[in-house]
Amino acid sequence: MASIDYPLNHPVAHEKEFSFSEWLFSWITTVDHKRLGILYIGSALAFFLIAGVMAAAMRLQLAVPDSHLIAPDTFNRLFTMHGTTMVFFFGMPIVAGMSNFLVPIMVGARDMAFPRLNAFGFWIFLFGGILLYSSYVIGDGLSGAGSAPDVGWFAYAPLTERAFSRGASTDFWTLGILVAGLGSLASAVNVIATCISLRCPGMTLIRMPLFVWLMFVDAFIIIMAIPPLTACQAMLLMDRYLGSHFFDTQAGGSAILWQHFFWIFGHPEVYILVFPAFATVSEIIPVFSRKPIFGRAAMVGATIGIGFISFGVWAHHMFSAGMTSVSNTFFAASSMIIAVPTGVKIFNWTATMYGGRLRLATPMLFCLAFLFQFLIAGLTGVMLAMTPYDWQVTDTYFVVAHFHFVLVGGIAFAVMGGIYYWFPKVFGKMLSEKLGKLHFWLFVVGFNLTFVPMHWLGFWGMPRRTYTYAPGRGWEGLNMMATIGAGIQALSVLVFVWNIVHSLRSGAEAGDDPWDAWTLEWTTSSPPPEYNFEKIPVVRSSRPLWDLKHPQDPDWKYE
């Protein structure tokens, strides 16, 4: 399939006039990787807004002590749904969506390896999300009033057993995630096969853009990490409906096995979620520093290293569960070791900027903030890896601060930077720089105002997942600060949404290559035609577009 020449005047589908039903039908039945990518990211952003509103509600409740704005059981449902949605229905579809849209174009292919499997993956993910949210209506069974799951995003068994979690809400959680996990597997298998089998001529593995490398390794982590989750969800369902005893301590079952199985999935999951952020930053920083990435091979090595080590650190989530000191020591050490390849990455991004000609456009601003905030997240991560320290702050707001620095300060920032960077390619319109900078500064201020104080709240003993607190413990000021910060974040997200809507309607035309970048996606038109490339490109280096622009000084001379 190497070089089929399409006629140059091939009719482009989106130029045709469609009636609404035809348009809808074409989106529902599409197997085009770009459209599926847009669908993934669109639904991810929708879930992001829903879960964001939940977060805002919780912050409002916690703004003042002894607040009765939200009832305790509603609060439990809010933090459960917020966490579950952000991890499984925002983070995961962002992984799938970004790799769907970009991986085939970046490796010079016309589609993913298995387009129909790809469409299956998207729809089953979406139905998983709808299933989870339908619990609000029918969670108590058809006769009841309905309620959402309230067991926390990691739903520790035996608290999820029938005896402690009545009604059907926990089953909505279990099945929704199980089903969405199948979607993640489908898209991961697709990414692996695309990276191995559909690279354009000349694109050896080491010449693949770092974005593709990260998504490639990410897909391997997904196919090895999702099955443990699927298995323990199945065990939970069996316990609840067939009377088996996996997590039933009355019959010899274990109270701790769920924690092990969940975190064997759960910790690699953190890396699954953060890899799209690493991938985005690895593309944006070189382009906006006008320098090739520093230490390409080291970056690839670090990526693979993180992939392997991520499977050996899970029990650092369980130091307080009472393991042996041997396990505690092992998992403390392995968790600190994983900071090494991550540190390599931070150093390489910094070194890429060193001596570069920096362009501080919106995508780059987000990446700079990512570097600072992710560094802090990594440092608190190393603190938490030390067992005795973890015993002090476990289940406090320090942990909440740590993982929000990873997930918001790291991932959300990088992903938003990525959206500013690739939006012109996806829709052919630039996002407004002015609104973008407003969005960025509001988000930086709001984010730090919310989550920096939480470190201190944790030191001072404020437990996570409590719906309110008594006055006079010194928590009032910082909580109010966090709530104000959440308001500013909400405002910035509104600016972001307005920017997208506004730019889609009347943004500046982007052209093929608005950022003067070097990877293959910028060689095709914006938005790319259905077949991506009229002629499958042939590449000789890791920056094929640089070679094309600089025939007198191409990269392949030095690689």
Added chain:
Amino acid sequence: MASITTHLPTSADKIQREWKLPDKGTVGILSLIATESALFTIVVVAYIYYIGKNLNGPYPKDVLEYPILASICLFSSSGTIIMAERALHKLEMGRFKLWWGITILLGLEFIGATAKEWYDLITKDHLTVATNMFGTTFYTLVGLHASHVIFGLFFLILVFLLTLKGFPIHTQMRRVLFLSWYWHFVDAVWVVVFTVVYIIGK
């Protein structure tokens, strides 16, 4: 070797001509097998974790019998499916149908033996998934494997029926190959399940 020629790019034609990548179907089926292995690993770990944690009987040493015949059948079906494939490569359709049919019969014998074993355990020994930890983990692990055998059998029978109907199955050589890999995988898992359930766990 720093001659000027090393700085010239190879021609695009040459790169294109020499460009060979693995088949995407191969990568896909190997990924599927990898992810299935992870699934089985967790269930096997759960089985091992709960060995000897029963609060009440029946215990494995009292009720489990070695499924010798069934295991021999399943393992030899890996051999017969290879014979069937060889016949298909030589386009000897008669021999293909014969070996493929034997593979299906061996698989059916295995599933039949499992069904018999479960029937006896449930009716005679009163061991169900709710009885004790042994019942819980035994039916989960053996059942997970058996469901994979049934899934494989479904496709084996599908291929067999298509062939009997005269479908040119030799045009689908790759897919037959992938099916046989899946079948080998299911057999290999049985080695682990057999060892864990009937040797270590007994």
